[in-house]
């Protein structure tokens with residue numbers, strides 16, 4: 432029971448803070464203030480920038496709980512990626528926050544009222560639902576209540592990195608979930624913002640590469656496998672660049688992919704770059720990268736023991752996998768590559784014409 436005390440204290444603090452008028456919060460949350468202001472003055476609230484609204488919610492809860500905003504952002508974004516991967520199992524509950532907590536977990540497993548919204552009786556039945564906005568009700572469709580409830584549960588062991596890792600494990604019972612949220616938190620902390628979804632083409636834009644859709648075709652080495660990705664043929668040594676904001680998850684030799692790199696992005700996609708001839712300096716597991724940043728060089732490594740090269744023409748094999756919680760699915764990156772290439776061409780021509 433000792434652990435519930437700080438939560439109750441935080442809950443009271445939350446109620447007080449969230450009941451305070453907006454102006455009172457402005458000094459602690461610049462972004463929120465601006466978002467609210469522009470929502471009021473310039474356009475109806477429904478059109479407010481969703482990222483600014485989210486950041487405002489994270490900042491407010493951060494003030495109350497002492498947990499840095501980027502952890503809230505990471506938890507919310509991980510939940511968003513799970514809901515996008517399995518929309519039927521995880522219908523959207525809130526408006527701007529993507530936390531999903533099922534009814535039984537919210538109200539407590541032995542609660543006779545599965546739709547209970549009374550914070551006191553939910554707590555009595557050990558449910559997760561909490562009243563984050565101080566309106567006296569733990570409402571499963573309220574953004575603040577949803578995020579506050581999850582964050583309260585996850586911080587039950589404390590708010591340090593190590594404590595949060597334990598809390599995340601206790602909540603998800605899935606080491607991948609813990610790893611993802613830690614990765615996301617590192618990315619958000621590094622860039623200090625939520626708007627991290629611009630992309631780049633994996634090699635420098637120009638005429639010195641060629642690719643076409645080769646999804647699902649047969650492969651020659653390693654038994655019967657279908658081709659999970661797009662091959663971009665280019666000369667040996669052409670720079671290979673990150674297509675996204677992300678974190679290096681894997682680096683090293685793989686018998687199929689040769690020297691390869693795996694990058695995790697905030698959509699919970701795993702970007703796989705294979706057959707490299709070498710790596711860029713400072714590319715290590717845990718390094719944070721941005722779109723267009725060089726991570727390695729085109730080569731022909733793979734199809735054998737470490738160091739094997741030249742069994743096929745040099746090319747970059749680029750694959751993308753979507754994390755669905757316990758398993759990952761590859762999907763055809765070709766349409767995205769076409770789009771990113773066109774977007775980058777437009778950005779370059781704008782720069783030139785300026």
Ligand SMILES: [Zn+2]
Nearest residue numbers: 660661662748
């Ligand atoms: Zn390939």
